[in-house]
Amino acid sequence: MSIKFKEIISSKEEFEEFRSFIGQPSQRAANKVISFIDQHCRNFISMSPFLTLATSNSEGKCDVSPRGDFPGFVSVLDEHHLFIPERPGNRRMDSAENIITNPNIGLIFFIPGLGETLRINGKAYISRDPELLEMNIVNGQAPLFGILVEVEECFAHCAKAFIRSKLWNPESWLAKENLPSVPQMLVAHSKIPNVTAEQVAKELQEGYKRRLY
Template sequence: MSIKFKEIISTKEEFEEFRSFIGQPSQRAANKVISFIDQHCRDFISKSPFLSLSTSNSEGQCDVSPRGDSPGFVTVLDDQHLFIPERPGNRRMDSAENIITNPNIGLLFFIPGLGETLRINGKAYICRDPELLAMNTVNGRVPLFGILVEVEECFAHCAKAFIRSELWNPDSWLTKENLPSVPQMLVAHSKIPNVTADQVAKDLQEGYKSRLY
């Protein structure tokens, strides 16, 4: 990239100087990372209906993908492993393909109304274990695969971002009329001839009703 902006920090030496300016983390922040899923993390995961899943390919190109279902949809198998069932999506398989070439993964668990989140980092594997898949059957539909995560780091993240953004405050939410139109966005981006935003909206709603599992 041709850098045309000022004060870009791009070397380790520059970062070390920047670190001295920012300061060091508190003892609590520095010590809060654990290497296993303890009872507090288990409780958090059991109450979480949503997570963001971060992967990258062998060239370091990154992707973040949402995963959501009923609270506790992620199964904690033991202190080092958890299992995320793969529900039907758009079949792009970005996360799965990344995992094949680069198993490093980052997870961020959310609980609605709670500002603090749970971060988990580790190694991921595409898993088709029949017993695990059967455990995650919903409406008679067995997932085709899941993501098995070998946990390396677990730690809580503070609520400052949620407080600043007022994400959980309904009074701060936009009205339906002021929300972005995703159907219009998809039409503009996909550039498929003779496809309208109304058609895309209809397809999306049909998928939400009949193809969740």
């Protein structure tokens, strides 16, 4: 750490002292974690079109990736297993490669307009099970693989972050002309000679139209 920050908590002893300052969770917060997918979780997942997926490699380097499709695109196979189909992306395979060396995974399921979310933690596996892939055919296209999750923890998360951020409130959204230019960002970061932001924007739109599945 090149910058000298103050009051850094870096040991278990310091954290325990900090915990006494913050206080203990309420009984409801402490008891809300269950170890299986009950009907409430199943119902939540069936309405969710979007999730974030957190993985890390064997060195502990972390990655968070979005997954989205029609509501209920994640299959609940039984009380302890989920299947997330892998749709066409950028082929970096960051999450999949991490899972091979470190199966621990964390998911957060979102429902548009609802502040509360569903968090699920467990172990993940890369699956090419033909039956699971066939279950997830869209527009005649089956995914090449999917992520099978063995569920260890399920719990609801409160809406405070959404209330503070006003994420679901359209009145808080920036006008389109004020949003960051992702094509310009990609040009600056990738440093590929003779490629313009206009070209990147066109390629992105083509991919969105033709290569979702």
